[in-house]
Amino acid sequence: MTLPVAPDVETILDSCIESLRDIVAPSVDGEWPRYSAELVVGSLEYVKHLLSEDLNEGRRVELQGAVDEAREILAGETAPQWAEALAEASPFEAASKLLVACQDIGGDTADKVRATLHPILRGQLDAEFGRTIGLFSAFARNMAGSQ
Amino acid sequence: MISPERLSKLEEYLGSELGDPCTVTIVGRISMGQSRAMYIADLEGKARGLRKVVVRVEQWGLLGSDSRDEVQVMRALHAAGYPVAGVIAYDPTPDVLGQPFFVMDFVEGTSVFTRESLDPYVDALAELHRIDYADVGVDFYPVPDGPCDAALLQIQRWYDVYRANLIGEPSPLIEEAAQWLRNNAPETARSTLVHGDPGPGNYLHEDGALRALVDWEFTHIGDPDEDWAYLISMRGMGVMDEDAWVAYLADQVGVELDRDRLFYWIAINLFKGACIDQTALGIYHRRECLAPNLLAIGTCIHLSALKRLADKIL
Numbered sequence: 001m002t003l004p005v006a007p008d009v010e011t012i013l014d015s016c017i018e019s020l021r022d023i024v025a026p027s028v029d030g031e032w033p034r035y036s037a038e039l040v041v042g043s044l045e046y047v048k049h050l051l052s053e054d055l056n057e058g059r060r061v062e063l064q065g066a067v068d069e070a071r072e073i074l075a076g077e078t079a080p081q082w083a084e085a086l087a088e089a090s091p092f093e094a095a096s097k098l099l100v101a102c103q104d105i106g107g108d109t110a111d112k113v114r115a116t117l118h119p120i121l122r123g124q125l126d127a128e129f130g131r132t133i134g135l136f137s138a139f140a141r142n143m144a145g146s147q
Numbered sequence: 148m149i150s151p152e153r154l155s156k157l158e159e160y161l162g163s164e165l166g167d168p169c170t171v172t173i174v175g176r177i178s179m180g181q182s183r184a185m186y187i188a189d190l191e192g193k194a195r196g197l198r199k200v201v202v203r204v205e206q207w208g209l210l211g212s213d214s215r216d217e218v219q220v221m222r223a224l225h226a227a228g229y230p231v232a233g234v235i236a237y238d239p240t241p242d243v244l245g246q247p248f249f250v251m252d253f254v255e256g257t258s259v260f261t262r263e264s265l266d267p268y269v270d271a272l273a274e275l276h277r278i279d280y281a282d283v284g285v286d287f288y289p290v291p292d293g294p295c296d297a298a299l300l301q302i303q304r305w306y307d308v309y310r311a312n313l314i315g316e317p318s319p320l321i322e323e324a325a326q327w328l329r330n331n332a333p334e335t336a337r338s339t340l341v342h343g344d345p346g347p348g349n350y351l352h353e354d355g356a357l358r359a360l361v362d363w364e365f366t367h368i369g370d371p372d373e374d375w376a377y378l379i380s381m382r383g384m385g386v387m388d389e390d391a392w393v394a395y396l397a398d399q400v401g402v403e404l405d406r407d408r409l410f411y412w413i414a415i416n417l418f419k420g421a422c423i424d425q426t427a428l429g430i431y432h433r434r435e436c437l438a439p440n441l442l443a444i445g446t447c448i449h450l451s452a453l454k455r456l457a458d459k460i461l
Contacts, residue, residue: 032176039439046446063319092316099323103330118461121320125454132447139443142178 010048017044035142042134049131059124063091066120070098070113079105095121149173149186149202149244156243157202161250164236167192177201181427181440182210182364187253199253200235205246207435209444210423211308212364214247215239219287220340220366221251227283230271230359256351256358260386264352266399271350271357272378273400276339276371288368290338297335297370301415302328309422312429320457324418327460333411335370342366345374346382375404376412381420410459417456424449 025037049055067086074082081104085097095117102110129136149157154171162168169192177185184204191197205214218237225231237249280286291297306325310317342349343365351358379392387395393409396402428445430436 030175031178035178036439039443042447043439043442046442090316092319095319096317096322099319100326103323103326114461117319122457125320125450125457129447129450129454132443132450135439135443136447136451139440139448 009051013044013048017041020044035138038138038141039135042132042136042138045134046132055128060091062120062124063095063117066117067091067094067098069116073109073112073116077109081105148176153244160238160243161190161236162192165192165195167194169193169195171202173202174199181444182206182212182362183214190250200250201232201253202244202248202250204244204248207246207430209426209430209436209441210364211305211312211426212423214249214364216287216366217364218249220285221363223284224275224278227278229275229278230357231363232359232361254351254359254361256353258348258351258361260347261352261355262386263355264350264357265386267355267357268350268352268360269378269396269399271360272342272345272374273402275342275360276374278340280340280368285340285368288366290368291335294334295332297338297368297373298332298411298415299329301367301369301373301419302332305419305422309425312425314428314432318421318453320453320461321418321421323461324414324421324453324456328411328415328418331411333370333408337371338368339371340366341369341371341373343374344377344382346378347386348382370412371402372404372408372412373415375402376409377416379409380413381416414456414460417452417459420452421449421456424452 020037021041025034025041028034028037071086074086079101081097081101085094085101088094088097098113099117102114154173158169158171161171169190172189172191174187174189177187182205184206186202186204188200188202189197190200203214214237218234221231221234225233232251232254235250235252237247238244239247241247280288289300291300293299302325309321342360342363344362345360349362350360375396379389383392386392389409393404393406396404424444426445427441427443428449431438431441431445
């Protein structure tokens with residue numbers, strides 16, 4: 001007997017999530033095991049997002065685009081911090097040093113660089129937080145205190 | 148949970164430390180508190196009989212603190228009559244439980260917040276800030292020297308923790324926030340003991356009476372406004388809004404908070420949260436511990452603190 005078409009990963013994950021969330025977690029007596037079960041539900045929901053696309057590469061490419069925009073804004077600027085930042089190969093290293101330089105140097109140019117990088121970084125932050133909301137909910141419920 | 152082999156080692160260790168052969172029965176794990184695994188246990192000594200204790204075990208450096216200073220400050224404050232659980236034994240090695248740990252008295256009470264428990268709690272927190280730390284033997288923390296060092300020491304401490312636990316790439320928003328905090332560090336008029344993680348969930352009370360403050364791993368010498376900011380913006384956030392907290396603290400303990408300083412110390416607490424949460428992802432990534440709470444702390448809790456921090460100062 002063969003299995004020509006295997007069940008898809010997302011369906012299996014949903015099955016695990018539903019079973020843990022609706023059947024296992026509510027019936028667990030111990031505080032720590034129940035908390036762990038709820039966190040596993042959140043972990044599986046997060047995994048679904050991670051499986052659906054290469055988030056790391058997407059973030060890197062998106063940020064590199066913003067760093068390249070900042071490079072154009074900084075053409076002609078002489079402060080060595082800018083050049084040092086733009087020499088970084090990693091867009092995360094470059095963006096980090098650019099934003100630190102923005103804090104130290106200030107002024108209109110720094111504002112423009114920030115305005116280029118922030119929307120990308122804040123967008124990535126918000127999107128990632130959204131993917132982990134199941135974990136957050138489980139954690140927050142546990143923070144209410146214990147008897 | 149603690150394996151039978153380690154439980155035997157724990158019994159042997161405590162029997163030797165206490166000079167009284169004993170058995171230890173783990174009753175359950177407390178889910179509150181993330182930086183340490185905490186187990187309620189029955190400790191039955193041949194001579195001393197049955198007592199309930201809490202075994203508090205480090206978790207691979209989770210949240211960037213260790214038990215050494217925590218135990219020292221708890222012992223000093225307990226001896227001074229401050230409401231802290233007594234520490235029975237401390238093992239700084241991984242020999243017994245795989246991680247450093249200490250055993251403390253179980254304190255009856257609940258950590259679930261009630262409004263009636265708040266007044267005695269903030270009274271006790273204000274009292275902590277008035278204690279002459281040298282007088283009670285707390286001489287092991289770095290003492291801020293320069294006028295802005297209370298802030299700068301904290302920034303550097305938590306920045307180092309974050310950098311030590313980076314996975315691959317830095318976080319540009321954390322790097323920027325650290326620089327903003329350095330550039331805007333306020334002066335501190337008087338350095339005091341700072342609890343470091345105060346508020347609902349981190350004290351035990353019973354019938355309206357305060358029984359003990361818990362979780363002393365972030366305690367240090369610093370600016371007392373750091374504690375008030377943490378109470379207002381983190382653990383006490385759901386209790387009342389910032390304006391109400393400021394009015395309440397002025398009325399209850401006579402603390403007049405400067406709003407600019409409060410803004411700064413809220414920011415530094417959010418920075419600290421974002422940095423220490425990074426440790427969880429490091430431990431999880433290195434597969435030192437695969438508990439799902441580490442994934443939560445290293446992702447959504449870290450991101451939540453960073454989001455609030457960025458909203459506030461960037």
